[in-house]
Amino acid sequence: MRYLLQRFVQFLIVFVVVTFIVLAATRIGSSDPLRDLAGGQVNQERLEEVAADYPYLDKPLVIQYGYWMTDIVTGDWGYSYYQSQSVMDMFKQRAPATFFIVFWALVIGLLIALPVGIYSAYRRDRIFDKATSLSTFATISMPSLVVAVLLLYAVAARTDLFPTVGGSNYVAPWDNPYEHFKNFFLPALTLGVGIGGVWSRLLRADMVLTLQSDFVTLAKAKGISPMRILWVHALRASVLSLITSVALQLGALISGSIIAEQFFGPRGLGDRLVFAIQQNDLLTLQAIAVVIVAVVVVANLAVDLLYAVVDPRIRAARALT
Amino acid sequence: MSADRLSVRHDDGEPLLQVAELRTHFRTPRGMVRAVDGVTFTLERGKALGVVGESGSGKTVLARTVMGLLPKRNVNTSGSVRFGGVEMLGLPQRQMRELWGTEMAMVFQDPMSSLNPLMKVGKQITEPLRFHMGMGKSDSIATAERLLRDVRIPEPRRRLNQYPHELSGGMRQRVMIAIALACGPNLLFADEPTTALDVTVQSQILDLIAEQRRDRNMAVILVTHDLGVVANYTDEIAVMYAGRLVEKAPTRTLFSNMKMPYTKALLRSIPKLNLPSHTRLDTIPGRPPDLVHPPRGCRFAPRCANARDRCTEEEPPLLAADSDDHTYACWYPVGSPEYREREEQLKRLDDRRVLAAEEAG
Ligand SMILES: Nc1ncnc2c1ncn2[C@@H]1O[C@H](COP(=O)(O)OP(=O)(O)OP(=O)(O)O)[C@@H](O)[C@H]1O
Ligand code: SF4
Ligand SMILES: [Mg+2]
Numbered sequence: 001m002r003y004l005l006q007r008f009v010q011f012l013i014v015f016v017v018v019t020f021i022v023l024a025a026t027r028i029g030s031s032d033p034l035r036d037l038a039g040g041q042v043n044q045e046r047l048e049e050v051a052a053d054y055p056y057l058d059k060p061l062v063i064q065y066g067y068w069m070t071d072i073v074t075g076d077w078g079y080s081y082y083q084s085q086s087v088m089d090m091f092k093q094r095a096p097a098t099f100f101i102v103f104w105a106l107v108i109g110l111l112i113a114l115p116v117g118i119y120s121a122y123r124r125d126r127i128f129d130k131a132t133s134l135s136t137f138a139t140i141s142m143p144s145l146v147v148a149v150l151l152l153y154a155v156a157a158r159t160d161l162f163p164t165v166g167g168s169n170y171v172a173p174w175d176n177p178y179e180h181f182k183n184f185f186l187p188a189l190t191l192g193v194g195i196g197g198v199w200s201r202l203l204r205a206d207m208v209l210t211l212q213s214d215f216v217t218l219a220k221a222k223g224i225s226p227m228r229i230l231w232v233h234a235l236r237a238s239v240l241s242l243i244t245s246v247a248l249q250l251g252a253l254i255s256g257s258i259i260a261e262q263f264f265g266p267r268g269l270g271d272r273l274v275f276a277i278q279q280n281d282l283l284t285l286q287a288i289a290v291v292i293v294a295v296v297v298v299a300n301l302a303v304d305l306l307y308a309v310v311d312p313r314i315r316a317a318r319a320l321t
Numbered sequence: 322m323s324a325d326r327l328s329v330r331h332d333d334g335e336p337l338l339q340v341a342e343l344r345t346h347f348r349t350p351r352g353m354v355r356a357v358d359g360v361t362f363t364l365e366r367g368k369a370l371g372v373v374g375e376s377g378s379g380k381t382v383l384a385r386t387v388m389g390l391l392p393k394r395n396v397n398t399s400g401s402v403r404f405g406g407v408e409m410l411g412l413p414q415r416q417m418r419e420l421w422g423t424e425m426a427m428v429f430q431d432p433m434s435s436l437n438p439l440m441k442v443g444k445q446i447t448e449p450l451r452f453h454m455g456m457g458k459s460d461s462i463a464t465a466e467r468l469l470r471d472v473r474i475p476e477p478r479r480r481l482n483q484y485p486h487e488l489s490g491g492m493r494q495r496v497m498i499a500i501a502l503a504c505g506p507n508l509l510f511a512d513e514p515t516t517a518l519d520v521t522v523q524s525q526i527l528d529l530i531a532e533q534r535r536d537r538n539m540a541v542i543l544v545t546h547d548l549g550v551v552a553n554y555t556d557e558i559a560v561m562y563a564g565r566l567v568e569k570a571p572t573r574t575l576f577s578n579m580k581m582p583y584t585k586a587l588l589r590s591i592p593k594l595n596l597p598s599h600t601r602l603d604t605i606p607g608r609p610p611d612l613v614h615p616p617r618g619c620r621f622a623p624r625c626a627n628a629r630d631r632c633t634e635e636e637p638p639l640l641a642a643d644s645d646d647h648t649y650a651c652w653y654p655v656g657s658p659e660y661r662e663r664e665e666q667l668k669r670l671d672d673r674r675v676l677a678a679e680e681a682g
Contacts, residue, residue, distance in 0.1 A: 213434060
């Protein structure tokens with residue numbers, strides 16, 4: 001319990017520091033925060049209205065942070081005059097698409113990484129290993145932008161199956177699974193293939209070591225099947241770096257989805273973010289940034305907990321502290 | 322299963338295990354490591370064979386090759402391993418799997434690294450019962466509990482739900498033995514089962530293995546670098562040096578009439594019980610030879626106090642001593658005129674040294 005509390009506090013500190021940097025960055029990037037909050041070219045009346053909403057803008061940054069974070073945490077994300085919408089409404093509309101791109105990319109990445117990583121370690125230096133090593137190298141070195149363009153030409157443009165540029169609106173999987181699949185398959189594939197390659201290699205490296213350990217030989221000597229040895233014994237002992245990488249790459253996946261959204265299908269937070277940057281739409285910018293930071297921090301906290309689930313020795317050591 | 326089911330025989334006069342001219346060579350960047358280099362022996366049902374030799378003499382590689390557990394990567398094996406009349410060398414893993422656990426099992430040296438640290442003890446024991454023998458879940462749990470009781474683990478039911486790191490070293494080794502016994506094998510390899518344990522626990526574990534061997538009429542191959550250990554627990558002893566068997570005899574014969582100077586040197590290097598563990602009285606001078614370029618002639622010659630010209634030129638064959646079941650490979654064995662002559666010389670040298678020391682002091 002104490003360990004958990006410690007970790008929680010640590011992650012909270014990280015969250016506060018990073019979000020503080022976010023706030024500071026937007027303040028540095030804006031010569032006139034009040035005007036940017038009000039919506040750019042607006043009249044004096046509006047400026048005064050907004051100034052009344054944000055009376056703390058001339059206070060020191062630390063004080064501003066306090067007010068701002070209180071607003072964020074209580075769900076009062078403000079009204080974006082650029083987008084003519086409350087930031088929260090915009091977020092509710094757009095976040096699901098980004099979420100599902102990232103989610104499916106993660107699923108595809110793992111669906112690639114688990115079998116490829118496991119089997120190429122099992123058949124080290126044989127044809128399967130060499131072939132996958134070459135292809136994962138290719139996908140890793142290819143930016144997802146290039147993958148997106150390739151998929152666009154190779155698949156989306158030639159068939160009517162998938163939407164292309166500027167495609168479609170978000171469809172929830174529970175409303176229409178088929179439409180959902182059509183919308184999300186290509187963008188998720190774009191990101192999933194690259195990340196799957198990275199994870200395959202990571203898992204392969206750890207599996208190779210695990211497969212040389214005595215307990216794997218003992219499992220073999222017990223006469224249980226190779227599949228069970230690989231998936232039950234060896235995999236579990238080899239997933240810690242993979243889990244860590246999943247959490248670390250989450251931020252990269254989210255920013256990747258912002259690119260992928262520009263090419264295919266469902267419009268998520270991506271184009272709102274791009275738009276917000278162009279317009280200096282501080283409210284939208286800050287809100288999206290905070291959410292991404294929160295997601296990454298929570299994911300890392302979750303990984304920390306998963307460690308203990310995977311390895312009883314870690315559990316025991318933590319119980320002592 | 323189908324026509325390719327192995328027909329291991331446990332009835333007629335067929336010996337349980339026949340190993341002939343077995344060679345295991347590792348391809349390494351340094352060259353070919355001849356870890357096992359022409360080993361021949363036979364093991365009868367229910368008997369215990371001790372395999373003794375210094376560290377690096379190839380005992381583990383021998384055991385793993387016989388059991389078929391070595392990874393195929395960069396390994397050349399040749400010779401013959403017949404188990405119950407069936408040639409096992411070169412069998413695909415799929416077929417070896419039929420024998421693992423049920424016909425032969427292994428207890429490893431280090432119980433910490435050999436048990437899966439992430440799996441509860443109970444599951445590690447029930448696993449072969451369920452996924453190899455097709456036993457039901459509750460049956461397998463009951464069997465596991467009985468096995469833990471057999472290997473004298475207190476509170477077996479509670480242990481089933483513990484992880485290896487929650488057990489002491491001796492307890493872990495008992496769990497390993499329970500796992501090895503689970504499917505009722507006819508041959509048990511125990512590869513230095515006690516080196517990682519406290520001296521007090523060592524004999525308990527060896528007693529346990531001996532007891533289970535009697536109860537189950539199971540053959541045992543007990544691998545160790547300690548001649549003293551095997552004395553009380555084996556019917557026969559095979560001495561290994563640099564990948565080869567250099568002497569083999571029934572245990573009593575070996576101790577009363579050892580022929581190889583190497584065996585004699587090994588015996589002198591036995592740690593005595595009243596000393597702290599792992600202190601050696603008299604380690605064999607020099608180091609075991611490089612297995613990539615083993616010396617010509619007798620491989621022990623560079624370290625043998627008794628070596629003569631012939632030893633470095635011609636390799637001594639494995640010959641029968643007075644009794645048929647005692648074989649050794651040495652040109653000038655213990656007790657031969659040449660050996661005695663050299664012994665005298667060394668003794669005189671020693672006496673002179675002592676004298677000189679006394680005069681000086
Ligand atoms: N996979 C391998 N590749 C190359 N050489 C190996 C390999 N496995 C073992 N060897 C070499 O084979 C020789 C015999 O090793 P082995 O482990 O059988 O010795 P041992 O008699 O069991 O020694 P110990 O008492 O230390 O366990 C050693 O020189 C070792 O370095
Ligand atoms: S053959 Fe020669 S060198 Fe080898 S053990 Fe016998 S006496 Fe020593
Ligand atoms: Mg060994």
